[in-house]
Amino acid sequence: MTSIMTNTAAMGALATLRSINMEMETTQARVSSGLRVQAAADNAAYWSIATTMRSDNKALGTVGDALGLGAAKVDVAYTGLNNAIKVVDEIKAKLVAATESSVDKTKINSELAELKNQLRSTAESASFSGENWLYNTDAAGVATAQIVASFNRAADGKVTVGTLDVDVTATILIDTADASRGLLTADVDADALLATPTGTAANYFLIDASASTAAAATGTEIALSATTTEAEVGAMLRVVDNILENLTDAASSLGAVKSRVDMQNDFVSTLMDAITKGVGRLVDADMNQESTRLKALQTQQQLGIQSLSIANNSSQGVLQLFR
Template sequence: MTSILTNTAAMAALQTLRTIDSNMETVQNRISSGYRVGTAADNAAYWSIATTMRSDNEALSTVKDALGLGAAKTDTYYAGLDSSVKVVTEIKAKLVAAREPGVDKDKINKELTELKNQLTSIAQSASFSGENWLFNASTTALGTKQIVASFNRAANGTVSVTTLAFDTTKSVLIDTSQASRGILTKGMQITQPSGSTTTTATYFLVNASAATGATGSEIKISTSTSNDDLDGMISAVESVLQVLTDSAATLGAINKRIDMQDEFVSTLMDVIDKGVGRLVDADMNEESTRLKALQTQQQLGIQSLSIANTNAANIMQLFRQ
């Protein structure tokens, strides 16, 4: 039946053309944005997962920055400890040289004084971003320092931050408030010769004159310094050297851990980006192919609608004389 009121063919062609136009709009949005799932309306589950993981990746980016700051700090303090080990080793060598008969101990003591001044300079200079783990002038101890290491999300959705801890009691070289808190300012008790027997003695390397809690005698020599005292000083310096070596080793281990964690966080961020991409990114090869097909369908739909409208217009031929 042919009707002048209802053009069924044109209506069908128009509906098809509208569907094609809607599909084209979707494909064009995917091509222009690069996302297959750009909003929650596209796929609520995938959009929710992607949004959460992108947020976590931003947190991991901050963690990576914090690890970089932590690495810079530990590098600085390790450099200070390493330099201190070398200076204390030199002090030990000078004390051994003072043990030789006929040596000028006063001149050696001048060298010792300069070496101890160098230790003080190292401790004061090893500062980064306003922090110094080698030198303390405060009445309170530096305590344990925390370095942000990772951002974690548990299976139940709760989040937490993991930190790396370092106890600065293992690294403080000089404490001008409480001498017993500094490796170089606290007294080292040793056993030294005393004639045909032995005795205990306490020596410290750097004299923090304003500090409280200092015990023992400062390691310095003169022409009257006995060989027994020199042996005791050498033993005390050796004890200091061992503590410094252990401290540098601990800080070096923390530094290595930071480097490994930094590498892991970088890898984890890349993996998360890749996982999110698999969920929401558009396949441009597929979308371009689909766009070509839709463009063809659109042209055919327009032509079909034109034919349907033309068929309706042909009814006029029936009323011509």
């Protein structure tokens, strides 16, 4: 039946055209943004996951920055320890030379004094961002240093921040508040380092950093004079060798921490890339598919317009009956 009141064909064509236009808007939005899921209305589950993971990835980026800061602190302390090892090694060589009866011990002591000044300078300057793991002036001593190393989300959604702990007490070279806490300022019993100790303590320390306080070392500072005996030089040499071993152990520990920080930093970077890829699989649009679909919808839109035009024109044929 043909009706001039209700154009069923035109209504059908219009509904189809509206549907095509809505699909085109969706496809154009995906093409322009590159996202298949832009809002919760597109896919609530995927949008929620993507939003959470993007937030976690941002937190991991901050962890990466913290690891970089921690790595810098470890590098500075490690560099200072390595330099201290070289200087103490030189002091050891000077003491070996002092065992020769014909050498001028006072001249060697002048060299020792300069080498000890170099150790002080090394310890004081090994600071980064206000932290010095080789030099302490705080009466309370140093605590364990913590480097932010990870951001973790448990299965129940709760988040925690993981840290990498560094035992700074083992790396302090000079402690002006308590000489016993410094590798270079603490007393070392030379008698205990003998193959067969005599039982008579002979304490020596390398650097006198706090002679005016009650916490100063009580032994004898390693220094030479014209009257220094061969036995005393031998005792000093044993103590310096022991200090060198302790410095080497401290540097080895810091080296292990340095390696751990580098590994964790690489892992965090890789993890961030993996999360970004995972989020992309959930919400990114397939541009090949969307561009092909957009082209097809454009064709459908043109056909819809033509169909609507034909449907509208069909009612004009009724007018011919009245002519």
